[in-house]
Amino acid sequence: MILIVKSWLIKNAVWIIIGLCLVSRLPQLLNTNILIDQDECIMGLMAKHFAEGKTIPFFFYGQNYGFSFVEVVFIRIFYFFFGVTDTAIRLSMLSLWTIGVVFHYKTLKNLSTPTDFFKQWLAFLLTLVFIFCPVWAVWSLKARGGYLTAFTLFSVVTYLISGQKQTKTPHLFALLGLILVLIYQAQPLWLAGLAPILSYFLYQNRQNNLLAASPFLILGIGLTAAFFFYIKMGLPNYWSPKVLSLRDFSFAPIYKYIYWNFTGSYIYEFVSPPFITQILSIIFTLLLTIVLGFGGFWAIKKENKNPLFYIFCLSVLATLFYKLIIKDESPRYLLPLYGGASCLFYTFFEDSVYKKAIQNTAYTLIVLGVFSLYSFRKMDYEYAPKSVVLATIKQLQNQNTPYVFCRGGALQWSLMFYSKEEIIARCLGNTDRCPTYIERVNTALENTPRKTAMIGFYQSEDSTLVPITPIARQYYIYSEPKKAFLQQHGFQF
Helix, strand or coil: CHHHHHHHHHHCHHHHHHHHHHHHHHHHHCCCCCCCCHHHHHHHHHHHHHHCCCCCCCECCCCCCCECHHHHHHHHHHHHHHCCCHHHHHHHHHHHHHHHHHHHHHHHHHHCCCCCHHHHHHHHHHHHHHHHCHHHCCHHHCCCCCHHHHHHHHHHHHHHHHCCCHHHCCHHHHHHHHHHHHHHHHCCHHHHHHHHHHHHHHHHCCCCCHHHHHHHHHHHHHHHHHHHHHHHCCCCCCCCCCCECHHHCCCCCHHHHHHHHHHCCECCCECCCCHHHHHHHHHHHHHHHHHHHHHHHHHHHCCCCCHHHHHHHHHHHHHHHHHCCECCCCHHHHCCHHHHHHHHHHHHHCCCCCHHHHHHHHHHHHHHHHHHHHHHHHCCCCCCCHHHHHHHHHHHHHCCCCEEEECCHHHHHHHHHHCCCCCEEECCCCCCCCHHHHHHHHHHHHHCHHHEEEEEECCCHHHHCCCCEEECCCEEEEECCCHHHHHHCCCCC
16 A cells, blocks of 8 residues: 555656645745845846836846846746735745756656666655755745756756766757856856766766767857857946955864755854754754765775765765855855755665665654744744835835935835835945936935935934934834935935
């Protein structure tokens, strides 16, 4: 009976995976008080402008990196059903992430033997572990300009190069060339872990297809790179941080970053999660360490193992290496880790004699993951409750002050997105990701000052200096500010 159930699950695995991707995120999706962050608001506005025919936003506003068009298209599709809402953004990103998970499952299935039931079942189980592992608890719903695009395309590439039939088609190399450039433009961090896998694939095809297919690979890379060179011409570069620094090279914090990443409890910075998520993160960190340790030991002993096991060891190590030279401590830079790690776990366990123990361990991780993901329904990483932002918008609309000078950059984008641009806002600087907003607010100050206001933080000293309208003791609104007053409070013109 159990075998029949397992066979049915494997037969319908793709649909089950799609359903579980949605169900696992319902606790967060059903929490309507979660405020999307400022970058997501920008992505939402980009999709709105695309829907209105104003622009084709290939890259995140204000940058010439962070290829975002795929995510913009997905958001635009969901706007059709849900309107310009944060729900549409979350569901669209979840659908993109789900596609990546499906291709990840197909990759594991390609790595398995069709006639070996345990290997087929292991591929399915590890995909379920992937879904319920807290690593992607938050980021599977986030539109952050390229991260989900890179994850999904990474999964597509591993699927394409792990299949036997696909390797016989030279045109596959052209497609790989195109996808590699897309990953680079979206979020190049995924290329580090992909490099050993792709190199092995090319090595495996060196005798039959490589000579004939190399021109296709070069053509795919060349044409796609030329296209991006063309569309980048004239793009603004408002934000271009220096991320890599050899001077900051250090092994010391690597386990801290791995642990943070496996908790999934962060947006910009790590936030301590509930106990069950901490336990899961420790388990995954230890498991990864043990598997890599066996990989090193077996390599020294020259054990005759599946070559792919060693390749995925290199993939994981390559991903960990670049984190050693990244200045920013944000755990999001290790998001590429778990894709390669999941494949590594598969190649490590596929030939084990402890099949029952492995399955029971996977079941345990899935159950713990269910409780962990449920706990994320209450995790709030934002600067203010969504209700306060909506109350601020309502007050501005009631006062007929649609042009706003914001003391906070994040609030600027929240006001514009959640008001569907009925409120136009700018921040302190005289340059921004979208300079049009600065121009519109400045023009309103000159021509219709009664329709302008300044918003500051209620707890700051500013709130005691002027007659204000407080909003839930979080923000204050000061109407009809003078230019000199705004300059005094840090606004640049």
